Amino acid sequence: MVHPRVLRAMAHPLVGHLDPQFVQLMNEVQDLLRYVFETKNKITFPISGTGSAGMDAAICNFVEPGDPILVCVNGYFGDRICEMASRYGADLTRLDRAWGTVFQPEEIDNALKAKPAKVVMIVMAETSTGALQPLEEIAKIVHQHGALLMIDCVTSLGGMPVKIDEIGVDIAYSGTQKCLGCPPGLAPLTVNDRAIEVLHQRKTKVPSWYFDITAIEHYWGAERTYHHTAPISMNYALRESLRLVYEEGLEARYKRHRENAEYFWDGLKDIGLEPVVEHAYRLPSLTTVKVPEGVDAGQVCSRLLNEYNIEIAGGLGAFKGKVWRVGLMGYSSSKENIVLLLGALSRILKR
């Protein structure tokens, strides 16, 4: 769910997308995005599409035909990155790992020793498995090999630290509808100077005009050159949701997400259920829960929705029918929601 203040912002009367008031709002959105990404990157703005648009934009800007790209795959969204990168002609190396586990730095090191890459792409918070990928060591290794590090932080941004500058992430994209607590429709993106330099050395134009960062940056930059019409209302909503993040404070917000997740995991144990991912690598924002033997996963989701008005998701891809996915993000990360869900789940599973 979304905070009432964010819903109210969506209903705000519109101004034009080149109106001085909207230009001021664009500055505020960018400053607040830098705050939550913990970055000083000039190129920090929302792509005008949903999370997958952010993924597509990040990839099409940094992949030229024949570019060697290393993609780490331990879930559904790593697989999607491969699909997108190969469509843009990447010379793709795919490093696979079991769903629900995370990559060790030496695996990336070995892969880059075997074949250097222009960009290493990895998912920080795998929405399909609930695994949180540590990035500090990997960032160092990627840079030692002279590559760029691109991360997917769709399900982490706003719910746990995504320290872009401190870790040394070169390119990151996210979505508004997860821990930022905003409706879906925008994809926050941040790109550092090192990556921008690489972008400016492209031999070919970015295939998608709509996603071309070097053009969009003049719209979001000081020039405000018309590129496309920004989704005005979605930007009102994003500003309001980012203001809520700022008012709560990053540390307090991360603490709330973490404490509520621990509270949920304890409660799962009480009703005989078990998370898929080991504790050290578990996402606070999204938990995958093993479906007990003999239980119809989809039926439980339907009953939760129809009888208790609670939405949890089923498994994707390799996890279909085997796990439930429970999001505790942004405004929805609360003790009330957890107690309600645990109560409803235990009642449904008993019958």
Next chain:
Amino acid sequence: MVHPRVLRAMAHPLVGHLDPQFVQLMNEVQDLLRYVFETKNKITFPISGTGSAGMDAAICNFVEPGDPILVCVNGYFGDRICEMASRYGADLTRLDRAWGTVFQPEEIDNALKAKPAKVVMIVMAETSTGALQPLEEIAKIVHQHGALLMIDCVTSLGGMPVKIDEIGVDIAYSGTQKCLGCPPGLAPLTVNDRAIEVLHQRKTKVPSWYFDITAIEHYWGAERTYHHTAPISMNYALRESLRLVYEEGLEARYKRHRENAEYFWDGLKDIGLEPVVEHAYRLPSLTTVKVPEGVDAGQVCSRLLNEYNIEIAGGLGAFKGKVWRVGLMGYSSSKENIVLLLGALSRILKR
């Protein structure tokens, strides 16, 4: 501006993008889009981005490297189509005409005789010039030459007839924020069976995964296969704005737009101003007005905004500083707005 019912729809609490209620809403949005496009096309849904995303999506699906494409350019957006098509490797033929004028069928015929094309791309309602392109004859000629007809109807859909099936348009895209009277953020698209057949014969994958119509159709189709997370709130708003179109009725809505436009054009004469486009080809939704000698076009826009809270736009590209662009679209197409604008304009120009 946007109708209060549409603003209220934006603030509606969210459901999941695979929730049965949202699936029902997707059906309703598609049916209502078919109503306003006047089409039976199965593939009729909004692309999850703004109008330019619709343009990019339409082009990247129907252009493979080396494909011969004919683009008719008589304004800013025709030029943008060329830019997008050439990025996807089109073997581009560009047919130019003076801004503010429209193409004659025999020009297209001659161009296709000189060089056949896979797709002919043309702007129905040029937002930069205010010219309305007649399409009936052109559609026949394009089909005689075995090509597909793609049209840009961003500034016409919902404000004047866009009879997709009757004219025989194969591919059309639009935006929500013009005559549909919805905030920007979605791009209605419709594709007929003939074009889908061509799409299914592609030798290469569509470069952009996000814009791949053959994948998105399974999300909007009966299967509801997860593709990307649709912008939920924007779809609430689009449904509400389409319901308003349906309640008013197409004929009544077109009559309102037409009568208000005539009323505005008469009023312009009274205060000594003149439209750019000759009467027969003038858009009812957007009028370009010649800036009188010695008047600072931008300053007039600023004063209208700051003193009267009215937004009109300046000229783009070749028309920069030479024209004003006045939109009378959807909820904003009203006599009150016209009288207010004419009164404000005449006062500013007198001083």
